[in-house]
Amino acid sequence: MTQIINKAIVMSTRPVGMPKLADFSLQSHNIDSYNLTDGQVLIKNHYLSLDPYMRGRMSLKKSYAEPLQEGEIITGEAVGEIIASKSDKYPIGTFVCSMSGWQTHFVSHQKSSALYPVFNDQIALSAYLGIIGMPGRTAYLGFKHKAKPQPGETIVVSAASGAVGSVVGQLAKQQGLRVIGVAGSAQKCQYVKQQLGFDECLSYQADDFEQALTTTCANGIDIYWEGVGGRTLNAVAPLLNEGARVPICGFISNYNDTNVAAETPFQVLAKLKPTPEHGFFLVSDWLDEYPTATMALAQGVIDGSLKFKESTAHGIANAPQAFIGMLSGKNFGKQIVKLV
Template sequence: MNQLSNLSITLRQRPVGIPNSDNFSLTSSPVGEIEENQILIKVIYLSLDPYMRGRMSDVKSYAEPLKIGEIITAESAGIVIQSKSEKFQPGDYVCCRSGWQEYFISNDKDPMTYKVNPDLVPLSTYLGVCGMTGRTAYFGLMKEAMPVAGETLVVSAASGAVGSIVGQIGKQIGLNVIGIAGGKKKCDYVVDELGFDECVDYKSDSFHKELESAVPNGIDIYFESVGGMVTEAVSKFFNEGSRAPICGYISNYNAKDLSKVKTPFHIFGAMKNPPKHKFFLVFNHYASFDEANEYLINGVKSGTLKYREMIEDGLEKAPEYFKWLFTGRNFGKLIVKVSDI
C-alpha cells in the first residue's frame, strides 16, 4: 500500500473573467497503487500556461472543457519513483501531463509521458524553451510563417515563453525583428538580452507612433499571441504577401462573453488585403518534435538561445500564480516548483 498522500487542485466552479481562488478546490487523497505497465511520477516542476484558461470555460474548442471537479490540466517535469514498466526505471526524469497535482500515475504507452535528460539542460527548461512553448515558437515561425531572410517579423508577448524564442530564432535566420511587450523593463530585456532589433511598449501612450516608426518597410510576418488592440494596431502595416500565424490571443481569454469578442480572425477578416492567417497548434507538428527539440536543446547548451523563467514555490498557490499570465506579472516562463529535485 502506498503511504503517500497527493495534493491536487480541481475546478470548483467556472471562472467569469480572470480566475480567482474561489474557482478552485485543494484536495488531499491517497496515492493509488500502480498496476502492470504503469509508473508513479513525483512532480517537481509544474507548467502554468495561458491555454488552461480555455479549458476552464464551458466553450467548445480543439480540446474538451474540464468538468467540474476535474484536476486542472497541465504538463509537468518530475521523477519516476515507482515502476511496473520495462520502459521506465525509478530515477528516470520525465515530462508528463500530470495536471495540477503532486503525484501522477502514468501508463507507459502514454505519448505525453516521455523521458528527458537534466544533464543536457536544466529540468525546468523541458517545460519552456526546450519544451512545449519552445516548440510552439519553432513551429509557428519555421513551419507556419515560412520566413525569408531580410523580412520584418513583429512578435507580440515578446518577453514571454513563446515570443522570446520566436524573436531569437528570427534573428538567427536573418529577419528584422520587432517585439511588442508591456512596459519598459520587458522591452529593454527583449532588446538588450534577447537581441531583437527593437521592442515597442504597447502600454505606452506613444505605442501607435512608435510601432509605425519601428516598421518603416511594413510587416511581413506578425506572430500573433495577444489579439485586441495590439492586433488592430499592427493590422495597418501588413505588406503584400504577409503572414500572421495565430498562436493565441490572450487578451480575449477572460472575456465574459466570447461570442461578442473581436478575435484576430475578425480583425484580419475585415481587412481589404489581410495577411495569410491561420490558427496553429503545437501538436499539429508532432512529426517534427525531434527536429525542434534538437534545435532548442543545442541553442540552450551553446548559449545561443537565451531564456528567462519565473519559478515560484508551492502547488497550493498555483491559482494565484496563474492569474499573473493575464496581468503580465509573469516575466518569462511561469513554472511552479512542487517539490525538490
C-alpha cells in the same frame, strides 16, 4: 513506500471573466504505490507548467479540446521523478515529462504518448516545460511552417518576453529578419533588446504605442506573430504588407473577455484588403517533427544561442495565484511552479 499523499488543484467553479482564487480548490487523496499494475509508474512532480491555453480549457466555448469539468484537476504539463515503477522502460529514479496536470504526484503508464524521459542532464529540469517543451516547439514549428520567414523581412512578435514569443524572436534573428518585439513594460522591453537581441521592443502600455510602431515599421510588417489580440493586433493590422503572414497561437487579451462583441484576430484580419494569410495552429499539427525541433532547441540552450527566462511560484497551493497573475501579464518569462 506505500501511501503517498497527492495534492491537486481542481477547478471548483467555472470562471467567468478573469479567474478568481475561489474558482480553484486544493484537494488531497492517497496513492498506494503497491497497487501499481504492470507498466505503470508513480511520478513525483518537481515542476508544473502554467500556460495561457489552460484558460481556454476552463471555458465552455467551442474549442479544439474538451472543456474541463468542475471538480476536475487542471490540465497541464509537468516534469518529475519516478519514485515507484512496474515498468522496465522507466525504472525508479528516471526523470520524465508528462501531462499530469496540477498535482504533486501522478500515476502514468509506460505506453502513454504523453510520457517521455528527460534526455539531457546539462539542461535545467524546468526548461523541459518551456524552451524545449511545448512552448518552445510551438515557436520553432509554428515559425517554420506558418511564418515562412525570409531574410530581410520585418517580423513583429507579440508577448516578446514570454515563453513562446522570446523563442520566435531569437529564431527570427538567427535567420536574418528584422525583429520588433512588443511587451508589457519597459523592463520587459529592455530584456528583449539587451538579452534576447531583438532589434527593437515597444511597450503596448505606452501612450504613444501606435505611433511608435508605425515609425519603427516604416516599411510595413511582413510577419506578425499573434499571441495576444487586443491593442497590439489593432496597431499591427494596418501596417501589414501585401503577402504578410499572421500565425495565430493564441489571443490572451480575449480569454477573459465577457463582452461577446469583442473582436477576435480572425475578425480583425478578415476586414483587411488584401487579407493576410493567417490561421490558428496547434503544435500537435507537426507531431512527427517533435524530436527534430526538441533537439534543435536543446542544442541552442546548451551552446547559449537560445536564452530563456522563468517566473517561479513555490508550492502547489500558489499555482492558482500565479496563473491569475500570468493572465494579467505579471509573469516575466515562462511561468512555472516549483514543487520540490
